[in-house]
Amino acid sequence: MKKIALLLAFFAFGLQVLMAQTKEVSGKVTSAEDGGAIPGVSVSVKGTTIGTVTDMDGVFRLKVPQDSKTLVLSFVGMTTQEIDLGNQTKINAKMVSENISVDEVVVTAMGISKEKKALGYAVENVGGQELTQAANTNLGTAIQGKVSGIEVSSSSGMPGASTKIQIRGARSFTGNNAPLYIVDGTPISSTPDVGTGNSVTGTDYADRALDIDPGDIESINILKGQAASALYGMRASNGVVVITTKSGKGAGKGKPQLSFTTNFAFDVISTMPEFQNEFAQGTGGAYSPSASTSWGPKIAELANDAKYGGNTTNANTNRDGKKPGMYYVTQRAKAGLDPWVVPAVYDNANEFFNTGLTQSNAFNIAQGFDKGNFSLSLGNTMSNGIVPSTGLDRYNAKMSAEAQLSKSWKVGFSGNFVTSKLTKQSSANNGIVATVYPAPPSYDLAGIPSFVKGDPYTQNTYRSTSGFDAAYWAIDNNKFTERSQRFFGNAYAEFNTNFNTENHKLVVKYQLGDDAYATNYSDVWGYGHANGKGEVDQYNYTINEMNSLLTAAYNWKVNDDLVFDAVLGNEWVEYGRKYTEGYGKDFNFSGWNHIDNASVYQASDSYRTERTIGVFGNLALAYKSMLYLNVTGRNDLVSTMPRDNRSFFYPSVSLGWIFTEMDLFKNDILTYGKLRSSYAEVGQAGDYYASYYSTPVYGGGFSSGTPILYPINGVVAYTPYATVYDPSLKPQNTVSYEFGADLTFLKGLVNLSYTYSRQNVKDQIFEVPLASSTGSSKLVTNGGSIHTNSHEVTLGVNPIKTKNFKWDFAFNFSKIDNYVDKLAPGVNSIFLGGFTEPQVRAGIGDKFPVIYGVSYLRNDAGQIVVDADGMPQSGEEKVIGTVSPDFRLGFNTSFTVFKFRLSALFDWKNGGQMYSGTAGLLDYYGKSKRSGEYRKSDSFLFEKPAVKVTGTDANGKQTYATNDIKISGADAQTYFSNLNNISESMIYDNSFIKMREISLNYPVVDKKGLKVNLNVFARNIIVWSEMKGLDPESTQGNNNMSGAFERFSLPGAASYGFGLNLNF
Amino acid sequence: MKKYINITKGFLATLALSALVISCSEDAMDDVNKDLNHTQDAPSKFIIADVITATAFSNIGGDINTYTSAYVEHEVGTDNQLYRAEHRQGEPSASSTFNNVWGGLYGTLKNARLVIEKCSAGGSQEGNQITKGVAEVLAAYNSGIIADMFGNTPWTQAALPSKTGAPTYMNPKIDTQEEIYKGIMKYLDDAITDLQGTDAHATGPLGTYDLLYGGNKAKWLKFAYGLKARYTMHLLKRSANAATTLQTVIDCADKSFKSADEQAAFAIYDASNLNPTFDFQWSRDGLAASESMSQKLIERKDPRLRRVFVGADWAQVTGADDPNFYMAPNGENDQVKYTYNTSVFVFSQTAPTLMMSYHEVLFLKAEALCRLNKATEAEAVLKNAVVAAIANTENSVAASMNAPAVNDNGGLTETSDAISETEAMDYFDTSVKPLFTANPLKETMNQKYLAFFGASGESTECYNDIRRLKGLGENLIKLNNPNQFPLRCPYGNDDTTTNPEVKTAYGTGQYIYTEPVWWAGGTR
Secondary structure: OHHHHHHHHHHHHOOOOOOOOEEEEEEEEEEOOOOOEOOOOEEEEOOOOOEEEOOOOOEEEEEEEOOOOEEEEEOOOEOOEEEEOOOOOEEEEEEOEOOHHHHOEEEOHHHOEEEHHHOOOOEEEEEHHHHHOOOOOOHHHHHOOOOOOEEEEEOOOOOOOOEEEEEOOOOOOOOOOOOEEEEOOEEEOOOEOOOOOOOOOOOOOOEHHHHOOHHHEEEEEEEOOHHHHHHHHHHHOOOEEEEEEOOHHHOOEOOOEEEEEEEEEEEEEOOOOOEOOOEOOEEOOEEOOOOOOEOOOEHHHHHHOOOOEOOOOOHHHHHHOOOOOOEEOHHHHHOOOOOEEOOOOOOHHHHHOOOEEEEEEEEEEEEEEOOEEEEEEEEEEEEEOOOOOOEEEEEEEEEEEEEEOOOOEEEEEEEEEEEEEEEEOOOOOOOHHHHOOOOOOOOOOOOOOOEEOOEEEEEOOOOOOOOOOOHHHHHHHOEEEEEEEEEEEEEEEEEEEOOOOOOEEEEEEEEEEEEEEEEEEEEEEOOOHHHOOOEEEEEEEEEEEEEEEEEEEEEEEOOOOEEEEEEEEEEEEEEEEEEEEEEEEEEOOOOOOOHHHEEEEEEEEEEEEEEEEEEEEEEEEEEOOOEEEEEEEEEEEEOOOOOOOOEEEEEEEEEEEEHHHOHHHOOOOEEEEEEEEEEEEEEEOOOOOOOOEEOOOOOOOOOOOOOOOOOEOOEOOOEEOOEEEOOOOOOEEEEEEEEEEEEEEHHHOEEEEEEEEEEEEEOOEEEEEOOHHHOOOEEEEEOEEEEEEEEEEEEEEEEEEOOOEEEEEEEEEEEEEEEEEEEOOOOOEEEEEEOOOOEEEEEOOOEOOEEEEEEEOEOOOOOEEEOOOOOEOEEEEEEEEEOOOOEEEEEEEEEEEOOEEEEEEEEEEEOOEEEEHHHHHHHHOOOEHHHHHHHHOOEEOOOOOEEEEEEEOOOOOEEEEEOOOOEEHHHHHHHHHHHHOOHHHHEEEOOEEEEEEEEEEEEEEEEOOEEEEEEEEEEEEEEEEOOOOOOOOOOOOOOOOOOOEEOOOOOOEEEEEEEEEEEO | OHHHHHHHHHHHHHHHHHHHHHHOOHHHHHHHOOOOOOEOOOOHHHHHHHHHHHHHHHHHOOHHHHHHHHHOOOEEEOOHHHHHHHOOOOHHHOOOOOHHHHHHHHHHHHHHHHHHHHHOOOOOOOOEHHHHHHHHHHHHHHHHHHHHHHOOEEOOOOOOOOOOOOOOOOOOOEEOHHHHHHHHHHHHHHHHHHOOOOEOOOOOOOHHHOOOOOOOHHHHHHHHHHHHHHHHHHOHHHOOOHHHHHHHHHHHHHOOOOOHHHOEEEOOOOOOOOOHHHHHHHHHOOEEEEHHHHHHHHHOOOHHHHOOEEOOOOEEOOOOOOOOOOOEOOOOOOOOOOOOOEEHHHHOOOOOEEEEOHHHHHHHHHHHHHHOOOHHHHHHHHHHHHHHHHHHHHHHHHHHHOOHHHHHOOOOEOOOOOOOHHHHHHHHHHHHHHHHHHOHHHHHHHHHHHHOOOOOOOHHHHHHHHHHHHHOOOOOOOOOOOOOOOOOOOOOHHHHOOOHHHHHHHOOOOHHHHOOOHHHOOOO
């Protein structure tokens, strides 16, 4: 925040050096509270335009006319001070902070800086330090818990794991709900190139926000409501994340300022399910060497097994002789090891995961000149994940500079280059965890080679590998990589004039931005995958987005009470996406998993261009620093809509009223109070094509493969594609209202802010299922509506503020309720992901989204009905869980004791449910501790309140009594097998409290010219959740189903680390 | 200062103007949004290729044939969906059961109509009369399946090609089966005219894109006449003058196939493109051998008995005295796989789908002659029909014995010799003739019933025969399944959930047990 003020001050004063009869005045400005230097304070001679700003050390040096009398020191958030100059040439001043929230300046839409008090809507700011206090290298998760009204769903603790950021709920069922990212004035892509689809197999795909290095961020402004983002038009209907990176604007003149930050972090698995360690692989109490389950005999009894025991007479002992106390392990024999071993218990899951290591470095050099500044940043992150073979290497470079060519002309540029390589592993149903967690405790997963002796391509593990690759084999043979190169940045020229008047000002700026990247994906399933010959898929996206932006801002101070602002602008966005894919399968021979070794090939290619042209305007009136009215309008013309339906206009209006400016409300308790309200409309365009032809594809239904494949005898067919496009498609429209208040008590001791917003989204664009008697199956049209109510509260308290001890804390609370109001006629639900059952979907009248699947059999009174054995039964398919939480609460606090600063961040999610296939399957496999305990017990009752059938009454209706039918421990396998058929049994409340971040910072050296800070931190080390042993945030999917569904998902990670920051 | 303002003005004006002129016009935007990755149009032959494939593989040989093979007791449903269908639980009346083929039929009909539109006056391929005729035959065929299976159902407003692709009618209205049949006859009459023309348009004739006949218009013409015979016979109950109707059947049959070489056999199946009956069983293992079918063969001492059943060990069952002879009792079987015998046809990976067979044409003529009391004439035709049918059976048996996927897994064991033409003729003389003499129509229909048992996708037409006979009050074919007989297929759930008129007509779906289709005496 200070740095933005600094930037402004710099513009105002920094570059105007008057040559006259002068003397030099110098000094240092420090804070009255903590004695720390304040950089960026504007120092000027009263009544003149002569001035400068303090440097990073709070030091200023200014040539002033001999006859100067008074120096004015001003800084946003501090009380302006006038100092009588007299004959002094050395001035050391202390500044007192004033009510921070009052004059805070924020960057709003289109880079327009405004005082926060002038806004009629809510925006929220996260500073660079706050963002990186725990050295998180992933921007998405670094924001978690720090802002209200925003939901961040992370997918796992893997390096580069996708995160979904959603501001104030969803506006689209199946489309994009991600906010627009603006980095230094240029919109950049933040969403994944590739969606995870149903999200039940394969790997995760990184989102492109991964390319932003949090270490280079100066501050983030989040424009939450549509009124705040209206100037950006269509693309901003999901809110905007405005990122300002470090630049030379804050650097003082003179010698360059260098900073270097390095962090090391160790990652461990955040939580592990509890496993039983008594029972061996097998089923029905008998040992079975290829069973996927652990319902075998006691491990200690394996030597007595009739077929494999060394104590008994069987085929194996007949051949090898008796092996007392040992048993025969077929997989050891296949791997060429001595097959006879003493039964033992193996901690397979813990042995599998690595300790991850993340190292990140950031270097920045910045310098200010008389007529400009520059900044150069270099950063890298090298990370090895807790799952072997996963990792991320990322290199960032950025250069920005600015030059004042003349009094009226300024030019500048900013350019980022990022290259990254991400290695991943498969997740979900048949992913890598699916053969780690369920591995029987009797099986030595790490010790027995995962392939047969002499043939590294034939798998060897405890279970069949037709659908599930052996975990250790998979990390050696299946490779999933994403390589990306990206440039984004902009160049601009700015002209300003005051028309030689005191009260008019015009700034015209033209900026040309570009975001260009290429991402190369490679999925290799090695020779031997699923007992087959492997396959390889190489696919590449090359994307370029050019952004031309012209703005003219006019400011007119009509009189002392009235200020008029106007902005007019034009934005032109040109987007191109090239996709190429080469697919090969069935490698000719093993050992070379390369597309050139494939025996079957397929290739595909596509190119898509899009253009958006927007014209926008903004009118603002400010009256007596008390009433602020803002009106915006934007017209977008988009190529991706049908002809004659491409032009759309969206208005917004907002009003802020600082009632404490009125004498009537002036008091010492409520020192600042503002009421604000806004109304806005903004749309989202569809992705319209002219309906097209394609080659028909056969399969599905009863077919297990592809029964018919073109070309047939050299003939290829083309027929109209079953999904057709509505030529009268119109944009979906979001109407939003927002009301809120910002209150400051006791001059900043307590800051409270509340916002209520309501969004009504209608005419949602999606693929509406058709009556197929039309001859087509889906129509891309406007077909649904959804509404959101959201409440956001932030409360900041600074109870202690002394020189050597400071304590502050803040809460941010969000309650976001998203409801589906309407779907196109005949559409009852929309599939978002998952299996045929269970799945994640949107349904009319339900909160968005819900989990749908097989429920417990219930009677008319809604009670679960058990069968004669006391076992629960499968009922109808219905909504079995709601995903969205009741509320989220972030809590952050920091203590400063002398020079030690301790910060902590907690995040509480209350309510909401998810499907956890892992928990259910570990019971089903007999691997969970719970399954072992049930098995050992004499008997147990089905856990949920239930009833049993007692007979029928006179009307033939069934009668019920409370369930008291005990299930024998010996029937535990049947019990969990029954539960496994009932998806509702795997629905868990996933409320959680996480200590997301804790860090301790100490400035070891704090001298002029050298500052050294030491930092110790930890992330996600305390997780409390109702889902025992699983990270409630490790879920499937990088799309709208994320956060709802889990089934052998890759686990979450906890990190411990330390860092060093040097400034000189 | 002024200079700067002027520069600024000029800069802004130029930019604004150029932006407007160059980039904002609808034409410019259309250009940007142009879909380079797909074609928005294709010549008719590329469409016809799939109209033929979809009609044969999906609509004739697909799910309808699989379910009706259980209804008519050619096979017995023994697992999951087919088991429930066998036991008349859920599946026969559920709107999800036939939804895939429902969508497939209408999609195919739309594509056939699209070709007709392209090749008609004013269309983009005006002058391609043969192509148009082929499309008309296929439009008639798909309309026939739609009308026969669903009765009153969307047709005139359904499956219409549209310029933009978006449906002209979002919720097509229901037409009567009678209306649809008028349309079918019109399509066939138009086809008969068009198929005598030429393909004059520059895009040329169908050639190899005609996956059925390789562009042979004479064969298409015979196919059109064959279908006309079939659909005319369907309407017998509704005919004002039965004798005329039957004579039309005979006349059309006479203009149709002269040998099995001319029949409408979709014969592209191989190791990777699969016969649909094979595809079903290879994927699902849902069918077992039908007890009632074996009884009819045993009763007739039919040589096919030794050829058409296979044990769980994949060895051909030699007959009722084979120790492995284990038929699934119709409607009373257990839900179990790999236990009962199966028909040999579920292994016929490469057997063609017969869109219309030579033997069907002969059976139609024989039936008409029987009904016209010309038994002597009928007997000769029937004999040819039976011999042709047995030849087709042997063709499918051979396909099973040589099925690439089956052979990769060990293959079937053939335990008996193929039935020669001589043996077939002997069979007719010794076993069929006495039964024919006793009741010509009954034996004709039973022989047709036996002929349609196979891998050729003819159970659907058998289902039509059985319903047609029931409608005429003639219970000539004995079925064993004690459960109620489904009289039709329910509408697909893509429409029962979105199209209000269809939703109302569907109700609970139980009408499929109570209401025959219009040509079988019903009202809807």
